[in-house]
Amino acid sequence: MSAVRIGPYTLPNPLILAPMAGVTDRPFRQLCRRLGAGMVVSEMVTSDMSLWNTRKSSLRLIHADDPEPRSVQIAGGDPQMLADAARANVDLGAQIIDINMGCPAKKVCNKAAGSALLKDEALVSAILQAVVAAVDVPVTLKIRTGWDRDNKNGITVARIAEESGITALAVHGRTRADLYTGEAEYDTIAAIKQAVSIPVFANGDITSPEKARQVLDSTGVDGLLIGRAAQGRPWIFREIEHFLRTGTHLPAPTLYEVERILLEHLAELHSFYGDVMGPRIARKHVGWYLATLPGAREFRAQFNRLENTDVQCASVRQFFAERHNDGEEVAA
Numbered sequence: 001m002s003a004v005r006i007g008p009y010t011l012p013n014p015l016i017l018a019p020m021a022g023v024t025d026r027p028f029r030q031l032c033r034r035l036g037a038g039m040v041v042s043e044m045v046t047s048d049m050s051l052w053n054t055r056k057s058s059l060r061l062i063h064a065d066d067p068e069p070r071s072v073q074i075a076g077g078d079p080q081m082l083a084d085a086a087r088a089n090v091d092l093g094a095q096i097i098d099i100n101m102g103c104p105a106k107k108v109c110n111k112a113a114g115s116a117l118l119k120d121e122a123l124v125s126a127i128l129q130a131v132v133a134a135v136d137v138p139v140t141l142k143i144r145t146g147w148d149r150d151n152k153n154g155i156t157v158a159r160i161a162e163e164s165g166i167t168a169l170a171v172h173g174r175t176r177a178d179l180y181t182g183e184a185e186y187d188t189i190a191a192i193k194q195a196v197s198i199p200v201f202a203n204g205d206i207t208s209p210e211k212a213r214q215v216l217d218s219t220g221v222d223g224l225l226i227g228r229a230a231q232g233r234p235w236i237f238r239e240i241e242h243f244l245r246t247g248t249h250l251p252a253p254t255l256y257e258v259e260r261i262l263l264e265h266l267a268e269l270h271s272f273y274g275d276v277m278g279p280r281i282a283r284k285h286v287g288w289y290l291a292t293l294p295g296a297r298e299f300r301a302q303f304n305r306l307e308n309t310d311v312q313c314a315s316v317r318q319f320f321a322e323r324h325n326d327g328e329e330v331a332a
């Protein structure tokens, strides 16, 4: 497989952590990158810069510590605001600007942003041209296959993207109307790949090395975006990377390694978000890591009441200590 390029950046492998608001914060991005992701994308930031000084938004802005190339996703529905937001993010250190036209979240769509934009091809074109003209860095686009199953205009949007100077395109194999239901389909993604010559990435329900291989082969895309399957399983990137390269499986991480990764992740979350927000944000991540382990439900119920960083760490250590004693070695 040839190396994937996004403008001047050559990715070490074709596996990208999909942007997930509330999940792909800096600690998680750094962890996924360390465990094999070829690139990570920040959580979306609104194009309404008047909101950037809230604590939530300011934590989402890009930072010099972010792994390179630093790709920042912006969301909004107004070409000029998006262009300004793109420029401001580049000033802050973004090396790639990604535009979100894939997210069905209400908060975004109420403002006719995210995937709701796919309905208005003229506006799509105006946004893409405005953002591309505003910055000197590569601009990428994330879309769905269309806005509903009768209007799968993904190919048209992809062509608009290419004509507008978009450098690479990620396609989630669902329509906006599908939300997250049903299975992602890859035929439309394959057709989009055929229709344009910029790099195309497939996204949706890629949960294992075999699925990754199958989607790459059946669509001919240049790379894959992996979202939910990385939650609580950031090592999925090295597992898929290894399988794509060698056709063999890496052994699953041992419980000891899972414990070490989780404790490091926890410490990073605590230091990034602080003593109050840190323990709250940590809860969902801890739940994901432990989801497949016996006793996780009961543990989670008591863990979610903990408010203190040290107590959270001790509680996770205790959970694993009990399982090491049981002789369980390998993570599910």
Ligand SMILES: Cc1cc2nc3c(=O)[nH]c(=O)nc-3n(C[C@H](O)[C@H](O)[C@H](O)COP(=O)(O)O)c2cc1C
Residues within 6 Å of the ligand: 018, 019, 020, 021, 022, 023, 043, 044, 073, 100, 101, 102, 103, 142, 172, 203, 204, 205, 206, 225, 226, 227, 228, 229
């Ligand atoms: C919690 C969550 C937050 C998400 N936030 C964003 C976002 O900010 N921007 C975006 O383009 N997509 C967002 N998505 C969509 C994902 O990037 C991805 O397209 C989708 O989850 C399908 O991929 P997957 O099956 O690998 O998870 C989000 C998805 C989830 C589950």
